[in-house]
Amino acid sequence: MEQLWALPEDGWLSVREVLERLTDRDLAYTTVMTVLDRLAKKHLVSRERVGRAWRYRAASGRDELTAEVLQSSLDPLEPGDRKAALLHFLDNASAEDLDVLRAGLAEVERKQSR
Structure with a gap:
């Protein structure tokens, strides 16, 4: 995913190109091909056929994917459990994270009040 997220928004990579970028491993x-195939089946990457090969790109940005994972973790919780999970998260947040959250909450509230 790191290699795909590093591309411009309209960028695509083949399995070979992903493999060539993984110089530290x-x-x-076939390992890279299998992982990309599984990511495509989970809709985490998009793929298109070019000749006999597939080209891949990230289906969403890192921030979008992180938000989706957080939301899917909270969705099945009852309201009290959801509150407890969020408060536990906030208890462990840094001062900078809390500043970002406050600014983000203010932005969301402004958008919703329009």
Whole structure:
């Protein structure tokens, strides 16, 4: 995913190109191909056929994916459990994280009041 997120928004990479960018790892072509195939089946990457090969790109940005994971973790919780999980998260947040959250909450509230 790191390699795909590093691309411009309209960028695509083949399995071979992803493998070539993973210089710090000794991976087989088939390993990279399998991982990308599984990510495509989970809709985490988009793919298109070019000749006999597939090209891949991230289906969403890192921030969008992180938000989706957080939301899906909270969705099944009852309201009291949801509150407890959020408060536990906030208890462990840094001062900078809390500043970002306050600013983000203010922005969301401004958008909703329009």
